[in-house]
Amino acid sequence: MATIGILALQGDFAAHAGAIRRAGGRPMEVRTAAELAAVDGLIIPGGESTTMLKLMDYYGMFEPLREFGRDKPVFGTCAGAILLATEVMNPSQASLALLDMAVERNAYGRQLDSRVAMLSGHQLGGDEELEAVFIRAPIIRRVGDGGVILASYQSTPVLVDFGRHLVATFHPELSADQRVHSLFLEKVRP
C-alpha cells in the first residue's frame, strides 16, 4: 500500500490523514526532509501558506519539497495550492512553483465569505454533486499547459489535474465524499 505523506508544519493535516484512511490509503505526517524521503506521495494541506513558508525556510525544506515534486505526486488544497503555483498574488510571495498557474490569495474575501457550495458538471465521474468547503479560499486566475480543469465554481477552476499532481482550492478533507482523495491515491504508486 502506498504511504501518503501529509505535510504537518501547520494546518488541517489531521483532517487529511482521516480522509486518506477513509479512501483506503496509509497516511504519515511529514515535518522533516528525512520523513519526506519515506513517502510515495505528498499532500500539502490547508492552513496558512505564510506560516508554512516560514517553517519550510527555517528547516531547509524548500529544496527537498521541490525535488520530491519533480518525480512524485503532490496534492495541494487551499494553502497547498498556493504553495504549488508558479505565480501568487495578493500579496505576491515565494512558492514551490511546481505547477504553472496563477493563484490569488483570500480572493473571495475574509472568513465571512467562507462557504459550502455544491458543484455540478464536474469530471469526477458519477452524477452526484461534489461538495466544496471554501475557507478564506484562493481563486485560480490562470491555468497553464498541462492543467485539466475537473471542477469549477462561479466560472473559475477549483479542482485541477496536472497529470502527476492535483490541486483544489477547497477542502475535500472536510467533506465525507471520498472521490477527490481516491483520485489522488490512484496517482500514487508505492
Place this chain on the structure above:
Amino acid sequence: MNYLDETYRVKVGLAEMLKGGVIMDVTDAKQAEIAEKAGACAVMALERVPSDIRKEGGVARMSQISKIREIMATCSIPVMAKVRIGHIAEARVLEALGVDYIDESEVLTPADEENHIWKRDFKVPFVCGCRNLGEALRRIHEGAAMIRTKGEAGSGNIVEAVRHMRTIIREMKQLTVLSPDELMAESKKHQAPFELIHYVHEHGKLPVPNFSAGGIATPADAALARMLGAEAIFVGSGIFKSSDPEKRAKAIVKANTHYQDPKAVLEASEELGDAMPGLDIRTMDESELMQTRGW
C-alpha cells in the same frame, strides 16, 4: 444542535486550518507584522496585552476599531479580536467590521456576569475559554466553534493552562469508558447538555478544535501545551513583553511545530534573552484572577 449545519461547519473549518499553529496577541500593526513574519497562523487584536491590563487595572474593553482596521490591512493571515463576556453589541460591531474570529474573553472586563453571548446567532465564528469540560461544552452549545483553555492570562506562568488542559483531557477520557446509562448523571455533574456529553463519550474529543492559552512564555511552554493535547496555541503577553519579541516569536513557532522533537525545541530555546516576568498564582488574590470570569 446540528453539527452538520453549513454555517457551523464553515466556522469550525477555519479553526481546523489554524491547527498546529501559533496565534499571537498584538496591539498594533507593527506587532502584527512582526507576528506574521515570524510565522504566526493568526493574530489576536486587543487594546492592551493581558499583563498590562493586570498592571494598569480599570475596565478592559474591545480594542479601538481604528487599531483593528490597521491590523487587518497589514496582514494576510486571519485577524481575531476580543469582546467582553456577554457583550453582544461589541460582538455585532466586530462582525460588521469583518474580523475572522471573535474571542469572547475573560481577559477583558465582563459585561455580563451571568450570561455568555448566544453565539449561534452570528455568522462570524467565536472562540471561548474554559477551565474544564463542562465549561467547554456550555460554550460549544452556545455556538463556540473553537475552545481554548483559559490558563491565567498575563501571568507568564503555565501552571493554570496545564491544570485546565489536564482536566479537560482527563474528563473526556473518563466519559469514553462509561456506559450509556451513566451519561445523564455526567450531564448533571458537568452542567452540560446531554447531546454533547454523549458526543464526547462516543468520540473521546470535543466536536471543535481544542487549543491552549494563558501563561505560555517560552518555547518549552509551547511544546508542553502541545504534548498535553492542545491542537494549537495562543501566546499573549509572552512575546511582546519579553526582551526579544522577534526572536521569541520565531522560537515559539519552531518549538510549536516540532514539539515532539526535543532537539528542535532545544535549538529553538537557544540564544533567547529574558522571558516576560512571571507571577506565582498561589500568592495572588482571588479577585486578581481572570480565569474565574465567566462560568
